[in-house]
Amino acid sequence: MLRIGPIRLSFPVVQAALSGYSDAAMRLIARRHGAPYALHEVVLDRLVIEPGRKRRKMFSLCAEDHPVGGQLMGAEPERFAAAAEIMAASGFDVIDINFGCPVRKVLGRCRGGFLLSEPQTALEIIRGVRGAVPPHVPVTLKMRRGMDDTAHSERAFFRILDAALEAGLAAVTVHGRTVQQRYVGPSNWRFLERVKRHAGDATILGSGDLFTAEDVVRMLNETGVDGVTVARGCIGNPWIFGEARALLAGREPPEPPSVAEQGRTIREHFGLCAALHGEALAGRLMRKFGIKYCERHPQAAQVREAFIRARSTDEWLRALAEWYDPWRPWPPGVRKSGPGELIAAGASL
Numbered sequence: 001m002l003r004i005g006p007i008r009l010s011f012p013v014v015q016a017a018l019s020g021y022s023d024a025a026m027r028l029i030a031r032r033h034g035a036p037y038a039l040h041e042v043v044l045d046r047l048v049i050e051p052g053r054k055r056r057k058m059f060s061l062c063a064e065d066h067p068v069g070g071q072l073m074g075a076e077p078e079r080f081a082a083a084a085e086i087m088a089a090s091g092f093d094v095i096d097i098n099f100g101c102p103v104r105k106v107l108g109r110c111r112g113g114f115l116l117s118e119p120q121t122a123l124e125i126i127r128g129v130r131g132a133v134p135p136h137v138p139v140t141l142k143m144r145r146g147m148d149d150t151a152h153s154e155r156a157f158f159r160i161l162d163a164a165l166e167a168g169l170a171a172v173t174v175h176g177r178t179v180q181q182r183y184v185g186p187s188n189w190r191f192l193e194r195v196k197r198h199a200g201d202a203t204i205l206g207s208g209d210l211f212t213a214e215d216v217v218r219m220l221n222e223t224g225v226d227g228v229t230v231a232r233g234c235i236g237n238p239w240i241f242g243e244a245r246a247l248l249a250g251r252e253p254p255e256p257p258s259v260a261e262q263g264r265t266i267r268e269h270f271g272l273c274a275a276l277h278g279e280a281l282a283g284r285l286m287r288k289f290g291i292k293y294c295e296r297h298p299q300a301a302q303v304r305e306a307f308i309r310a311r312s313t314d315e316w317l318r319a320l321a322e323w324y325d326p327w328r329p330w331p332p333g334v335r336k337s338g339p340g341e342l343i344a345a346g347a348s349l
Contacts, residue, residue: 002036003203004094005138005170005173007067009036012227013216013244015095015234016173017042017071017142021288025237025272027065029265030234034241037067038230042098045074045083056274059090067093071142072129075100075111077121081128088137095133097125099143099160100175102182102348113179117147119156123163144208145191148180158198171203173229181230192223195289205229212336213243213253220248236292237336238265256333257296259343263324266293270320283313290316297323298331 001013015030017039070092074080101112115122146153148168176187188206206225211233243253274282290307306319
């Protein structure tokens with residue numbers, strides 16, 4: 001069980017907010033493969049406050065897409081709180097505050113991970129959001145383990161963490177890298193263990209270096225966190241949720257998806273993407289997913305090149321039809337063993 005305020009999830013592995021990826025199409029595919037909870041990609045507070053096409057699309061939540069978290073990013077406490085109130089009123093089940101984004105453009109505008117270096121502003125945002133959102137709607141926080149590896153940065157981290165829990169936030173997700181690291185170097189899982197011991201009964205989720213079902217189980221066992229959020233590891237790999245469910249239940253993981261099964265999932269994802277964004281745009285949007293989906297294909301290098309070369313929806317669909325033809329005698333599918341690494345079908349995790 002994973003508890004996020006009044007929300008109870010039977011499985012402690014959820015899909016993270018992924019900028020440029022976790023739209024409704026990706027979230028629904030993750031749910032259909034076992035994710036009990038997913039977060040919308042991060043949005044700026046001003047885009048929530050200002051009426052327009054982007055806001056209408058963001059607020060188009062279907063019945064299957066619940067519980068869903070809306071992740072917000074901004075720099076001004078008052079505007080941040082106003083946006084959170086609108087998102088809660090629009091149907092998001094959880095409001096998630098982003099203090100973790102390490103992108104330079106975001107940091108330069110005093111958003112995301114930058115706020116870990118400004119505890120006072122961070123606390124104003126936390127308290128403002130919790131006060132603006134109805135009590136029954138959980139507020140959560142995503143943060144990295146600090147701006148850098150200095151003692152000063154660590155003190156700021158724990159000051160923000162403690163204040164968030166005191167303010168009534170329902171859960172905190174901690175990524176084991178610093179903002180300065182961005183995505184380079186290993187995620188510090190020992191730090192996650194320290195955070196969970198420090199937080200006691202509060203709900204703490206871990207993040208960072210979760211690319212396989214085995215990674216998921218290992219983080220839960222080694223750190224003691226209450227749950228994990230899978231980010232890059234589930235792009236083009238929704239099967240990670242079903243594999244993790246099997247391992248956590250004490251079963252052997254399912255066989256890697258066959259090429260035919262992979263093709264069915266990719267076509268399903270394309271259909272959802274086309275319904276959301278229009279078929280003309282769907283092929284271009286799906287290129288980045290195709291490049292990741294193909295890592296499960298026994299001829300991954302050739303499939304990747306085909307998706308990279310696709311410049312239109314028709315070309316993308318032709319690549320899909322050729323490389324995921326269910327009638328061809330493909331070799332067995334493969335299981336991911338890490339970023340860019342694969343395990344042949346039948347091999348042990």
